[in-house]
Amino acid sequence: MKFPVKTTAKKSENFDKHEKLSKDLKATYMEINQAKFDLVREYVSLAEKENQAEHLDAALGVLSAMNKSFSMESAMAEHVELQSSVAEMYMRLGRTANNRLTLEKAKHAYRAAITLASVTGDEALREELRQNYRITLSLLGDKPQSPSLFKVA
Numbered sequence: 001m002k003f004p005v006k007t008t009a010k011k012s013e014n015f016d017k018h019e020k021l022s023k024d025l026k027a028t029y030m031e032i033n034q035a036k037f038d039l040v041r042e043y044v045s046l047a048e049k050e051n052q053a054e055h056l057d058a059a060l061g062v063l064s065a066m067n068k069s070f071s072m073e074s075a076m077a078e079h080v081e082l083q084s085s086v087a088e089m090y091m092r093l094g095r096t097a098n099n100r101l102t103l104e105k106a107k108h109a110y111r112a113a114i115t116l117a118s119v120t121g122d123e124a125l126r127e128e129l130r131q132n133y134r135i136t137l138s139l140l141g142d143k144p145q146s147p148s149l150f151k152v153a
Contacts, residue, residue: 033066036062036065036066037078037079037082039059039062040059040062040063040082040086041082041085043055043056043058043059043062043086044056044059044082044085044086044089047059047089047093048089048092051093051096051097052093053089053090053093053094053099053102053105056086056089056090056093056105056109057105059082059086060086060105060109063079063082063083063086063112066079076116076119076120077120077122079116080113080116080117080120080122080125083109083112083113083116084110084113084117084125084129086109086113087106087109087110087112087113087129087132088106088132090102090103090105090106090109091103091106091110091132091135091136091139094106094136094139095139100140103136103139103140104140106136107133107136107137107140107142110129110132110133110136111133113129114126114129114130114133117129
């Protein structure tokens with residue numbers, strides 16, 4: 001007569017392997033995200049050094065791809081910081097070169113940063129981003145059509 005103890009021991013072994021692999025996967029995922037954040041920082045730095053908005057386009061591409069895979073709050077906070085850096089650099093370059101296309105990109109980057117700041121609950125950053133967004137709109141000559149319903153109420 002065989003006892004099911006061997007089967008249970010094997011299941012326990014498999015569970016332990018699964019746990020280890022899950023931890024390794026999470027650590028690898030965090031390393032990959034950190035590498036992507038570092039890449040975005042490099043793109044922003046390069047854009048500042050060379051006064052070229054094309055580097056910011058690449059940075060936004062990386063950030064957009066990362067939007068779909070967030071579950072860690074610390075990573076989300078860093079993402080908001082980088083998104084706002086990209087928006088700020090777009091605005092600075094667009095303002096300096098009087099380039100409407102770059103300012104349009106700044107407008108969209110600020111909207112994305114405002115949304116991310118709302119998700120993280122960082123109201124101070126959200127308000128700062130909204131002010132910069134309004135500055136970008138004024139540089140573009142855009143005027144809000146009507147006041148926000150939340151401001152009216």
